[in-house]
Amino acid sequence: MSPTVKNTMLFAIVALLIALVGFMQSWNSALVIVNMGLISAIMALGVNLQWGFAGLFNVGIMGFVALGGLAAVLVGMPATPGAFEAGGWTILGAFGFAVVAIFAVVFVRARMAPGLARKLVVLGMLVAGFFVYRALFDPGVESVEAINPASTGYLGGLGFDEGLWVTLAWPVGGLFAAAAAWVIGKTALGLRSDYLAIATLGIAEIIIAVLKNEDWLSRGVKNVIGMPRPTPFEIELQNDPAFVERAAGLGFTAVEASTLYVKLLYAGLFLIVLLILLWMAQRALNSPWGRMMRAIRDNEVAAEAMGKDVTARHLQIFVLGSAICGIAGAMMTTLDGQLTPGTYQPLRFTFLVWVMVIVGGSGNNFGAVLGGFLIWFLWVQVEPMGLWLMELITSGMADGSPLKAHLIESAAHMRLFTMGLVLLLVLRFSPRGLIPER
């Protein structure tokens, strides 16, 4: 069997699995899996760029995804009236001051001779700078958060909420993630590989902490809901006589047809993004740049001896891969229609994507896409399967026994266990994944 046939069959199997959900459960659930599968595939592409191409170990995907979500808020939501006048400019001014202060510290540090005096001056400048910054920043935050805290209490966004303009948030999400990745990469790349892992783990937690606590930015744990969407609302379609008539012609009720139609529109948009990114990733993989990346991955010393700037190339691909994760994060928030910082869990957003890449086949873009769909399907379907399994196991037990109740209640946690097992088994017995690198 040639590789092409095999790969096509693998994709066909995953499509069949999702279609089965459509036949056995409902087409709405199947499309929900497809939509999140598309987003997962994009995340997996980004991680594959970092790990498969360059061997960089990034466990901060959750943070980059969340930054994408923030972009969706800042681009899509309308500006809160009066928020900028009340405190927005003060907050921005405080940020401006912070940037100037940091540059001043760097400048002084570069100018002074090393020694105790320099250490004290730098430390003093940092401490003083921090207090001035807080003195500028806090009143601004207070006045912004005081504006109608029950429904707004934050700055709001740029208000691009008309039709396809909403998708402008996606590239912006990529930019946000890229900026964060640049800062992390600058510090941790070039050190030993584990340090990058720990640094990214940390930045992800901090980004989530910021999103949870900075209410002036995105309402924190009060969540931003009712985000603009690029598709029409179901209720509008249901009130549109022409749409209802066409749906009836196809044999659907208005409710069913409208929900399916909206999900299909999303799927179409996501598919376009995925195809563009996949095309770009394929071009990159087969270009001299991609060959150089793999050469660096396989032997850093040799590549460096050939005059390649390993750290700079690593930084480049780290920023690119994180940007892709940011794009996916913005798309996910647009799809959900809300930003809920409390729901970002590292196991769900970081490690699941890793399982996707490794199971699909690291170093192969099609493998990453396949892994994204397959693992997302499993993630969704393992829960009902686990429940079914538990009911089977406990069917012999007496009703009302505490063990039976506990087992059935805990079935939901089977999915973590299953994902870990899948990851370990693939790493051990088929480390190159389903679609290996060529």
Place this chain on the structure above:
Amino acid sequence: MDFLNAFIALSNFVIIPAVAYGSQLALGALGVTLIYGILRFSNFAHGDTMAFGAMVTVLMTWFFQAQGVSLGPLPTALLALPFGILGCMLLVLVTDRAVYRFYRAQKAKPVIFVIVSLGVTFILNGIVRFIIGPDDQRFLDGERFIISARTFREMTGLREGLAFKTTQGITIVTAVVVVALLFWFLNRTRTGKSMRAYSDNEDLALLSGINPERVVMVTWLIVAALATTAGVLYGLDKSFKPFTYFQLLLPIFASAIVGGLGNPLGAIAGGFVIAFSEVTVTYAWKKVVTYIVPEEVAPSGLLQLLSTDYKFAVSFLILLIVLLFKPTGLFKGKAV
């Protein structure tokens, strides 16, 4: 101006909690650093190993409580701790046999080990949640305070109270005992010396006839004991919740790296550096400052540098600073 009350307030809210938290971090970081020194990878499953050991202890504590066994004023968990350690030892030996040994034989790259440890994290997380559930569990019993704030105030007649929780006392005492035992073991016993030799230079150690599999096994056993102790102490002091142990990974790694990965002494120092920074930066200094400065300049704000939710950011910032300026850590750990 009232320095005595200021000092009492400072001890009550900063020094005692930070020492207790620092001891817990130090025990956790010792485990990470030992694995790094001997097996040469960053073990991301360490937090969940702690959770597993603590879970076994919690279950045994409940069992003892149901049987009516107790230690009087001390928490029953101390009696259950040895069983938790045994359970955790069994777990790490099984994971090593089933998972890590294969990659050791292959001489896989460290990053592969890290990914594998992620898979183990997943599985442990699933097992712990499956057995005990994702919620908060209480297993603390016995006397709550060694000195409560009220008794202290009555004893000294000061305005500020000084509360010293039993769990804090136990944490500090246990940590000192465990660390003393560990260093005695590493410096005085044959096995401990062979471990240090293996950590310093693998090839040389092999040449002098040290059995690597035995060194690895002993390391895992020690790490299991350390992880369980740290997990139980943290659970007693705060509360047992599986997910918090995963989040402890960041401060634990930060402690180990700040001290210098692979250096046990550094891990302890790092644990206290991280704990004191976290507590001082997120503490509202208003009370202490009000006692020290004259009344006219008493602060009106809370004087809190960062809100408590940013304590992760503190360990992270310290980590970044150390990585930028002194990548081998304060105590010269392994080379980058």
